[in-house]
Amino acid sequence: MESLETTASHAFAESDRAAVYRAIHTRRDVRSEFLPQPVDDAMLARLLLAAHHAPSVGFMQPWNFMVIRSMAVKRAVHQRFQRANEEARALFPDHKRDIYSSLKLQGILDAPINLAITCDRSRSGPVVLGRTHMPSMDLYSSVCAVQNLWLAARAEGLGVGWVSIFHEAALQEALGIPPAIVPIAYLCIGHVSHFDNQPALEKIGWLPRLPLEDLVYLDQWGNTDGASHQTLLAQLGAVQAAYEAAR
Amino acid sequence: MESLETTASHAFAESDRAAVYRAIHTRRDVRSEFLPQPVDDAMLARLLLAAHHAPSVGFMQPWNFMVIRSMAVKRAVHQRFQRANEEARALFPDHKRDIYSSLKLQGILDAPINLAITCDRSRSGPVVLGRTHMPSMDLYSSVCAVQNLWLAARAEGLGVGWVSIFHEAALQEALGIPPAIVPIAYLCIGHVSHFDNQPALEKIGWLPRLPLEDLVYLDQWGNTDGASHQTLLAQLGAVQAAYEAAR
Numbered sequence: 001m002e003s004l005e006t007t008a009s010h011a012f013a014e015s016d017r018a019a020v021y022r023a024i025h026t027r028r029d030v031r032s033e034f035l036p037q038p039v040d041d042a043m044l045a046r047l048l049l050a051a052h053h054a055p056s057v058g059f060m061q062p063w064n065f066m067v068i069r070s071m072a073v074k075r076a077v078h079q080r081f082q083r084a085n086e087e088a089r090a091l092f093p094d095h096k097r098d099i100y101s102s103l104k105l106q107g108i109l110d111a112p113i114n115l116a117i118t119c120d121r122s123r124s125g126p127v128v129l130g131r132t133h134m135p136s137m138d139l140y141s142s143v144c145a146v147q148n149l150w151l152a153a154r155a156e157g158l159g160v161g162w163v164s165i166f167h168e169a170a171l172q173e174a175l176g177i178p179p180a181i182v183p184i185a186y187l188c189i190g191h192v193s194h195f196d197n198q199p200a201l202e203k204i205g206w207l208p209r210l211p212l213e214d215l216v217y218l219d220q221w222g223n224t225d226g227a228s229h230q231t232l233l234a235q236l237g238a239v240q241a242a243y244e245a246a247r
Numbered sequence: 248m249e250s251l252e253t254t255a256s257h258a259f260a261e262s263d264r265a266a267v268y269r270a271i272h273t274r275r276d277v278r279s280e281f282l283p284q285p286v287d288d289a290m291l292a293r294l295l296l297a298a299h300h301a302p303s304v305g306f307m308q309p310w311n312f313m314v315i316r317s318m319a320v321k322r323a324v325h326q327r328f329q330r331a332n333e334e335a336r337a338l339f340p341d342h343k344r345d346i347y348s349s350l351k352l353q354g355i356l357d358a359p360i361n362l363a364i365t366c367d368r369s370r371s372g373p374v375v376l377g378r379t380h381m382p383s384m385d386l387y388s389s390v391c392a393v394q395n396l397w398l399a400a401r402a403e404g405l406g407v408g409w410v411s412i413f414h415e416a417a418l419q420e421a422l423g424i425p426p427a428i429v430p431i432a433y434l435c436i437g438h439v440s441h442f443d444n445q446p447a448l449e450k451i452g453w454l455p456r457l458p459l460e461d462l463v464y465l466d467q468w469g470n471t472d473g474a475s476h477q478t479l480l481a482q483l484g485a486v487q488a489a490y491e492a493a494r
Contacts (some may be wrong), residue, residue, distance in 0.1 A: 010439060012402045021297065041481075045486040050268065050271045054394070061457045064463070066465075066467075067463065067476075069475055070466045093374075124454055133414050147390075147395065150302070152267060152268065164380070165381075168381065201376070202306060207306045209308070218316065232291060235288040235289045
């Protein structure tokens, strides 16, 4: 029993645990709901500190944070989005192209803060602990910084939208980013009128939420046999029912 | 004033906001502190649901979750880690190689749950909204799932360690993962004796925490001029001082 008590002591209190799950489950990719109110600098600083405390491979901290406030720079970025978006639109089959055209996919000019998060792959020298066999690990570290910031923003009541419809070189050019630095995410950040109850692409029927049960395997790819797997599936059902009931 | 009230209503209450930041700032990459206690299935189910609610490009949800409980499979994975780790060790310069050798870099055999998170790049067909110009966006979506799970685990009192010292093909072989499916993260999950106060690699002096101020630019790469940037730097200082004082 003593070890169980030790274990329990590292868990957050119930209400704090619920707050973390609330950030995770009510986070949205915001495109249309930005308000013009400025973002407080202390709030932005807390978001950046949260991003800076993401995990990074070999503790290399490969990220930079480019805060974009200039309307001229936002316009330059927006033009590059529009060009890429025309190209992307043409690739969809007819029945999806009309829906695609009707979607607002970015809030570049609406959001008071735009933020580019990058990855400097040479940050701590050529050999990085944990990157030698999986060379993308440094890029993934910068992605973890994005997700930390996104969840912190939700807790602050700020919306975040990740815009990925750019040619990498065009974005580098608009922001003066050297060719060796990888742009990971271009984020629009601001206060919002509301947070949708579900992801926008789910809401409009672009794609359905996949059943979580179908995505979980035991020990080997594709394996769903085994008593422990059935127990887990039952719990997945219960946890999802509780989640749906609370929405 | 009315719009400010509307704005404020989306922010979490102060204690809930603090809980989200606590998860972000006290999350650790755990390698040595795993306890043998089993992980409750309901807890694991909550973690998987949190991962499943990560953002994904075009709502494609490209992830699968492989729960590894079999000691035989863990041993097979551990052997592949050992082989890759010998190769990695040899790449470090002399003065770092001894430190590297002394580090425990994984808890594969110690953690009751191992979890592989993958990316199926063909999940929703060849054309994915938001991936046409940045082809790595689907991989990044699976990374966001990792970070969601990691923060949820911290709130549950569970430690998580991300092991990346594998040849991709060797990991695919040990887990029966098809060649077209990308292994993104191999995670060790379990209860822990304690969470360190700072990242292990920072603690032992492998690399220092970078000053956040040096990583933030305004409008263009490398630019630190401008009154708004000075104001933000002052806030970054204040936020970091508050963070350090609270540790």
